Amino acid sequence: GDGDDFLVGGAGDDTLNGGAGRDTILGGAGNDAIDTVDRPSNIFGGSIAPESDTVDAGAGDDTVTAGRTDIVNGGDGIDSLSINFGFDGQNLDPAGVTLTLDSTGAGVATDGTSISNFERVNFTLTNNVDVVNTGNVTASLDGQGGNDTLTTGNGDDQISGGAGDDIINSGAGADTLSGGSGNDIVNGGDGDDTFSLDLSQDGADQVNLGAGNDTVRFDGFATGQYRVTFTSSEVGNGSANDGGTLANQDGGLGVRIQRENADGTLTGDIARFDDEGIQFIAGTQGITFDVRDLVSGAERGTQFEGVVLGTSGADTLSFFPPFRAGQAFYYNAGAGNDTVTGGDSNDFLVGGAGDDALNGGAGNDTFIGGAGNDVYNGGTGIDTVTYAASTAGVSIRGDGASGSDGMGGTDILSGIENITGSAFNDTIIGNGADNRLDGGLGRDVLLGLNGDDVISGGTGVANELYGGAGNDLYLSEAVGDTIVELAGGGIDTVQTTLSRYTLQANVENLTYGGTGAFVGIGNAANNVITGGTAYDVLLGGDGNDTLIGGSGAANELYGGAGNDTYIVTSGADTIVEQDGGGVDTVRSSTSFTLRGNVENLTYTGTGDFAGTGNALANVITGGVGSDTLTGGQGNDTLIGGDGLDTVVLAGNRADYSFTRSGDGYRSVDSITGRDGTDTLSGVEQIRFADGSIVRLTDLVPTVSTALAADDFLLTDGGPQTLPLQNKAILEDAFNAGEGFNHAGDSMMMLPPSDDFVPTVVADPLHPGVGHDVWG
Numbered sequence: 001g002d003g004d005d006f007l008v009g010g011a012g013d014d015t016l017n018g019g020a021g022r023d024t025i026l027g028g029a030g031n032d033a034i035d036t037v038d039r040p041s042n043i044f045g046g047s048i049a050p051e052s053d054t055v056d057a058g059a060g061d062d063t064v065t066a067g068r069t070d071i072v073n074g075g076d077g078i079d080s081l082s083i084n085f086g087f088d089g090q091n092l093d094p095a096g097v098t099l100t101l102d103s104t105g106a107g108v109a110t111d112g113t114s115i116s117n118f119e120r121v122n123f124t125l126t127n128n129v130d131v132v133n134t135g136n137v138t139a140s141l142d143g144q145g146g147n148d149t150l151t152t153g154n155g156d157d158q159i160s161g162g163a164g165d166d167i168i169n170s171g172a173g174a175d176t177l178s179g180g181s182g183n184d185i186v187n188g189g190d191g192d193d194t195f196s197l198d199l200s201q202d203g204a205d206q207v208n209l210g211a212g213n214d215t216v217r218f219d220g221f222a223t224g225q226y227r228v229t230f231t232s233s234e235v236g237n238g239s240a241n242d243g244g245t246l247a248n249q250d251g252g253l254g255v256r257i258q259r260e261n262a263d264g265t266l267t268g269d270i271a272r273f274d275d276e277g278i279q280f281i282a283g284t285q286g287i288t289f290d291v292r293d294l295v296s297g298a299e300r301g302t303q304f305e306g307v308v309l310g311t312s313g314a315d316t317l318s319f320f321p322p323f324r325a326g327q328a329f330y331y332n333a334g335a336g337n338d339t340v341t342g343g344d345s346n347d348f349l350v351g352g353a354g355d356d357a358l359n360g361g362a363g364n365d366t367f368i369g370g371a372g373n374d375v376y377n378g379g380t381g382i383d384t385v386t387y388a389a390s391t392a393g394v395s396i397r398g399d400g401a402s403g404s405d406g407m408g409g410t411d412i413l414s415g416i417e418n419i420t421g422s423a424f425n426d427t428i429i430g431n432g433a434d435n436r437l438d439g440g441l442g443r444d445v446l447l448g449l450n451g452d453d454v455i456s457g458g459t460g461v462a463n464e465l466y467g468g469a470g471n472d473l474y475l476s477e478a479v480g481d482t483i484v485e486l487a488g489g490g491i492d493t494v495q496t497t498l499s500r501y502t503l504q505a506n507v508e509n510l511t512y513g514g515t516g517a518f519v520g521i522g523n524a525a526n527n528v529i530t531g532g533t534a535y536d537v538l539l540g541g542d543g544n545d546t547l548i549g550g551s552g553a554a555n556e557l558y559g560g561a562g563n564d565t566y567i568v569t570s571g572a573d574t575i576v577e578q579d580g581g582g583v584d585t586v587r588s589s590t591s592f593t594l595r596g597n598v599e600n601l602t603y604t605g606t607g608d609f610a611g612t613g614n615a616l617a618n619v620i621t622g623g624v625g626s627d628t629l630t631g632g633q634g635n636d637t638l639i640g641g642d643g644l645d646t647v648v649l650a651g652n653r654a655d656y657s658f659t660r661s662g663d664g665y666r667s668v669d670s671i672t673g674r675d676g677t678d679t680l681s682g683v684e685q686i687r688f689a690d691g692s693i694v695r696l697t698d699l700v701p702t703v704s705t706a707l708a709a710d711d712f713l714l715t716d717g718g719p720q721t722l723p724l725q726n727k728a729i730l731e732d733a734f735n736a737g738e739g740f741n742h743a744g745d746s747m748m749m750l751p752p753s754d755d756f757v758p759t760v761v762a763d764p765l766h767p768g769v770g771h772d773v774w775g
Contacts, residue, residue: 181201362379446463472493600619632675636675666679
């Protein structure tokens with residue numbers, strides 16, 4: 001009942017329930033069930049608080065359910081004790097518990113709970129910080145909330161950390177361990193332990209496998225990748241099975257596997273990857289990691305990604321499809337003579353010390369061999385071998401011949417496109433593929449052979465760079481780099497951040513990649529020289545060069561001999577050409593005025609454009625906007641393009657005569673040395689020096705004895721006298737005869753005018769021959 005009771009069991013199997021109050025219960029002999037927990041009908045009523053009960057279970061295999069502050073003695077037999085430390089009457093958030101059981105199973109908690117002579121305990125702890133060590137008693141611990149430290153001994157224990165950042169330590173025995181949510185540290189002990197990790201919970205767990213054949217089971221997989229780290233420093237000497245099993249229930253596993261052993265005797269095989277997991281089996285020959293047969297179900301391989309680390313033994317690490325594209329693996333075989341095979345992703349393979357065989361498979365793989373005699377097989381994809389960690393210069397070939405790795409070993413490269421050298425003086429030779437050769441620091445000699453190669457000597461000291469056949473790109477960052485190219489060896493380019501660079505023979509193009517001022521000098525070839533965003537001085541030399549000044553500042557561009565092209569973005573750029581230095585063209589995205597000795601100007605922008613020529617016979621081409629074209633002296637060709645385009649002439653309207661020329665017009669300046677004879681195309685109007693503007697649609701066709709077919713006079717529509725002779729004008733003009741001595745001629749007035757009245761008069765020059773028209 002609810003009072004202070006005294007209960008005594010008999011020799012049989014008794015059930016004793018003290019109820020509320022301060023009870024004393026003696027179980028006596030037999031397998032008794034004893035319950036001392038104070039359970040009020042309404043703990044919020046405030047009428048009942050837990051009391052301290054005393055239990056002596058006596059002989060037999062007893063089961064005791066106690067509460068906080070109870071004094072419980074299991075007595076003889078195999079006794080079990082259950083306590084919920086989170087229940088404390090009206091207090092819904094009781095203080096945490098600190099409890100340690102000694103080697104006999106006895107201990108007193110910080111709240112006064114006294115425990116002795118129990119072989120099994122089942123503790124539910126608080127939401128605050130609990131520190132519990134159950135010694136060698138077989139335990140089931142539920143940490144609930146709080147940052148708990150839970151430690152068990154040699155029994156087959158079950159520990160769940162619950163919420164919070166927990167530390168779980170298990171001893172010998174086959175334990176079941178779960179960190180719960182939070183950033184937990186789970187340490188397995190001796191024995192075959194099972195680690196249960198729910199990846200749907202928050203936090204990052206650290207799992208340390210102890211001795212024994214351990215199983216790690218993952219639950220709660222969702223979309224995304226996971227990384228789990230396993231460590232073990234006591235894995236045995238190969239005389240017994242010793243390792244871990246990775247089990248996956250929900251499909252897909254992203255995992256980092258790491259095994260550490262001081263004496264290097266760990267070995268293992270991964271036998272399968274299915275619902276029962278990945279199995280490591282100990283031995284003496286190194287780890288074999290092969291997942292060709294490890295995929296069970298469509299989702300297994302699609303989420304597999306991570307890091308695989310070998311041992312100091314002879315390891316075999318391999319990965320094969322099917323796996324999702326783009327999932328890279330990191331393989332580090334460690335010391336020993338290892339074999340590493342990548343999959344279809346962009347993998348990173350490290351052989352470490354020893355004589356290693358590294359196979360990239362498909363994907364763009366990266367290899368680091370380390371010391372030893374290594375063999376690299378890139379497979380398909382664009383693969384890279386790096387010697388950045390070498391302690392001396394390397395002499396390496398990419399064509400299958402052997403070379404020195406700078407660490408005393410001899411390497412063989414096959415199917416490798418890219419090679420990165422060391423910080424010392426390297427010699428690197430490519431192959432017939434499109435190679436990228438990077439010398440790094442030191443005075444390097446790099447030879448690309450065939451293919452479109454990228455060759456970088458690195459910074460610091462001068463290097464020797466040989467591209468071979470193909471369209472090669474040289475990244476030259478050291479003053480004094482020597483670049484050797486054969487004539488006809490492709491279209492080659494130097495890219496540099498040096499402030500001044502001169503192209504060497506048989507290299508066509510130069511590009512500045514820096515941010516400061518730049519001086520770029522070409523050679524006798526047809527060069528393309530590109531400046532940067534600051535002030536550039538570009539000199540093309542001989543050849544048909546293209547000079548690109550870049551934006552951001554006014555540049556100086558010198559084409560030299562040849563038909564040069566200047567690409568400018570600023571009207572302030574200075575272009576210098578020699579007299580007789582070829583037919584040169586400026587391609588500008590802004591309004592521009594040609595300087596001397598440059599013939600042509602083309603607008604490449606999209607807005608309105610003002611283009612001005614010089615004394616030469618210029619060709620000036622507008623764009624899609626409303627352009628203003630000024631030819632200047634010389635017989636120019638002015639092409640307006642789309643938009644409402646205007647040609648500017650230096651004289652007055654009366655100084656010019658115009659004739660049709662194909663689809664355009666020809667203007668003739670009567671004043672010598674001014675505009676010359678210009679050809680107009682795609683132009684809508686003409687502006688004269690007196691400010692008058694005449695649209696070409698206002699041209700009135702006329703005929704005179706001195707004009708040939710398709711000739712006309714530019715008028716403003718005023719009265720005109722059209723003298724005709726030698727033919728009957730009315731008959732010819734209106735009956736499609738030859739007309740004016742030319743077949744197919746006709747007479748029109750544009751725009752039409754009611755004032756136009758043809759009048760037949762006597763021919764003042766040739767009386768009696770033909771007819772005259774007066775209008």
